[in-house]
Amino acid sequence: MKWDGVRAIAHCTPAGISLWSRNLSDITGSYPEVVTALTEITDGRTLLLDGELVAPDDRGAPSFSRLQQRMHVQRPTPALIEQVRVDYLVFDVLGVDEEVLFEDSYRTRRAELADLTLDDGVRVRVPPMWSLTDTSAEELLRVATDSGLEGIVCKHGDSIYEPGRRSSAWTKVVLRLTTEAVIVGAVPGNGANAATFGGLVLAAHTPEGRLRCIGGVGTGFTAASRRSIRAALDQVRRETTPLDDPPPAPVARTAWWVEPVFVADIEYREISGDGLLRHPSFRGIRTDKTPEEIGLPT
DNA sequence: TTCCGACAGTGGGGTCGCAAT
DNA sequence: ATTGCGACCCCACTATCGGAA
Numbered sequence: 001m002k003w004d005g006v007r008a009i010a011h012c013t014p015a016g017i018s019l020w021s022r023n024l025s026d027i028t029g030s031y032p033e034v035v036t037a038l039t040e041i042t043d044g045r046t047l048l049l050d051g052e053l054v055a056p057d058d059r060g061a062p063s064f065s066r067l068q069q070r071m072h073v074q075r076p077t078p079a080l081i082e083q084v085r086v087d088y089l090v091f092d093v094l095g096v097d098e099e100v101l102f103e104d105s106y107r108t109r110r111a112e113l114a115d116l117t118l119d120d121g122v123r124v125r126v127p128p129m130w131s132l133t134d135t136s137a138e139e140l141l142r143v144a145t146d147s148g149l150e151g152i153v154c155k156h157g158d159s160i161y162e163p164g165r166r167s168s169a170w171t172k173v174v175l176r177l178t179t180e181a182v183i184v185g186a187v188p189g190n191g192a193n194a195a196t197f198g199g200l201v202l203a204a205h206t207p208e209g210r211l212r213c214i215g216g217v218g219t220g221f222t223a224a225s226r227r228s229i230r231a232a233l234d235q236v237r238r239e240t241t242p243l244d245d246p247p248p249a250p251v252a253r254t255a256w257w258v259e260p261v262f263v264a265d266i267e268y269r270e271i272s273g274d275g276l277l278r279h280p281s282f283r284g285i286r287t288d289k290t291p292e293e294i295g296l297p298t
Numbered sequence: 299t300t301c302c303g304a305c306a307g308t309g310g311g312g313t314c315g316c317a318a319t
Numbered sequence: 320a321t322t323g324c325g326a327c328c329c330c331a332c333t334a335t336c337g338g339a340a
Contacts, residue, residue, distance in 0.1 A: 006328065021328080064329065065312070071328060072314040168303085191308065192334090199309055218309030219332045248311095249322095268310095269330080278311055281331050 001127060001143075002150040002172055003089055004062045005054035006071060010088065012038055012047040019053075029074045033081055034088045037123030047116070048095035050161075055086050061148030065273050090118055090126050094161055106169075107157040131157075137173070144175060150269075151175045178267050179204075179277075179297035180289055181214060184242050185257040186233060196226040197233070200264065201255050202277070203243055204296045213247035214275060214297065217266055220282030229285070233258045248276075263289045271297060 008027065009020040017035045019028045028035060031053060055067035069084050070076060093113045094101055101109050110129060119126045130140055132154065140152050151174040159169030181202035189198035199218030203211050221229070236259040246252060263286040269279035277297070 004329080023327085025327085068311095068313050068328075071312095072326090187309095189308080193308065216310065217331095219330095221309090222333065267331090272311060274311085276311060279330050280310060 001140075001147070002153045002174065003052045003054050003127075004064045004150045005052045005067055005089075008051060008053045008088065009094075010038055010047070010049040010051065010090075012042040012045065012049065014044040014046065017042070027071075030070060030072075030076065031086055031088075032076070034086060034123055037120055038088065041118050041120045041124050045116075046095075046097050047093065048100075049090050049118070050092035050094055051088050051090040053086055053088055055084055057148075059148060062150075087122075088124050090124065091129075092161065102161045102163065105158050105160065106155050109161070141173065141175065149175075174269070176267050176269060176279075177297070178265065178283070180286055180294050181217075181264050181266050181277075181297075182211065182260045182291040182294050183233070183258065183262040183264050184211070184213070184260050185251075185255040186230075187216065187218075187251065187254045188256075192223070193226065196230040200229075200282070201247065201251055201257075202264065202266065202280075203260065204294050205292070206245075206296060210244035211242060211260060212245045212275070212296070213243055213251065215272075215277040215280060216251065217264070217277070217280040217282045219280075220267075225282075232262065236261055248274075260291045263287075263291055263294060268297075 007022045011018045017038045018026060019031060021027050034053065053067065054062035055070065057063040057066060066084050067086065070086055073080065090113065093109050093116065096112065101112065113126060118124055144152055151172060154171045154173065156169040159167065181204055183200050184203045185201035186197035187199050187201065189196055199216040201216050202214050204214050206212050238257050238259055241257050242260045265283035265286050266277065267281050267283055268277040272278045
C-alpha cells in the first residue's frame with residue numbers, strides 16, 4: 001500500500017536513533033515519540049530502516065495535511081504530539097549490524113524485516129505486503145480506495161535496493177480523480193511560459209450557485225496547447241473577476257481574468273482542507289459541458 | 299534508428315520561520 | 320502586528336539529450 005506521508009530513513013544504533021528525509025536533512029527532532037518508540041522496539045540493535053511517517057486521521061487513513069502541522073516543527077510540544085499523532089510505517093530494512101543489505105533482493109529484505117519483529121502495534125508498524133501472484137492489482141487498488149490510501153507500490157521481489165535512484169523495479173500506481181472546472185483566469189508564467197500563462201485559475205459553482213475558486217492548474221499542457229489556450233482566453237478577457245467569492249490572496253494579486261466560458265477537464269489526487277485541488281493536472285478543454293452545469297467536485 | 303532514463307524547468311497546495319513593511 | 324517570501328514537504332508534467340537497445 002502507498003501511504004500519504006513523508007519518506008524517512010531511520011538509523012538505529014545503541015547510541016541513539018536518527019531520522020533522515022528524502023533529501024538527507026535530519027528530521028529527528030520533529031518526531032520525538034517515534035524516536036522513543038524506535039528506541040524501545042529496536043532495543044540497542046544497529047539497524048537502517050526505510051519507511052513512511054504518517055499522521056492518521058479519525059478514520060485511520062493517513063492525512064498529509066495533518067502531518068504538515070508537524071513537519072516543520074523542530075521541537076513539538078506535548079500538546080501538539082497528543083493532537084497530531086505520527087506513526088512510522090517500516091517497509092524495508094537496508095542494514096542490520098555491520099551488514100549492508102542493498103544488494104539483497106526485496107524478498108530477502110522483507111523476510112529479514114519480518115524476523116526483526118519491529119511492529120509495536122502503535123507507533124512503529126510493519127504494514128503487510130501482498131503478492132500479485134495471489135491477489136490481483138484490481139483487488140489491491142480497491143482495498144486502497146476503501147481504506148483512503150494513495151494507491152499501491154508494486155515492487156519486484158528480485159530487485160536490489162538502489163539508493164538515490166528511481167528504479168523501475170518499484171512502480172507506483174496512484175489513485176487519481178477527475179473533475180470539470182470553469183476557467184476564470186490565469187496567472188502570468190515565467191521563463192518559457194512568459195508569453196502564454198503560468199497556470200489557469202479554476203472555479204466551480206457551489207450548491208447556492210456561487211462561483212468559487214477551486215485552485216489552479218499549471219501542468220499537463222504542451223507548448224502548443226499553452227499557445228492555443230492563451231489565444232482563446234485573449235478573446236474573452238475582462239477587467240474584473242467573475243468569481244463570487246474572493247480567491248486565495250496570491251491568486252488575487254497576480255491573476256488576470258476571463259469570462260467564465262471555457263470548461264477544463266482536470267485530474268487530481270484529492271481535495272484539500274480549503275476546498276482546493278491537490279496535485280492537479282490539465283487534461284484538455286471540454287466542449288460538451290456548459291460552465292453553468294459545473295458544480296464543486298465531490 | 300528508435301527508445302528509455304535522467305535531468306532541467308515549469309507549475310500546483312500547504313506549513314513554518316524570518317525579514318520587510 | 321501583519322504581510323510577503325523562501326525553504327521544505329508532498330507532487331504532475333513536458334522538453335531535451337545522451338546512451339542503451
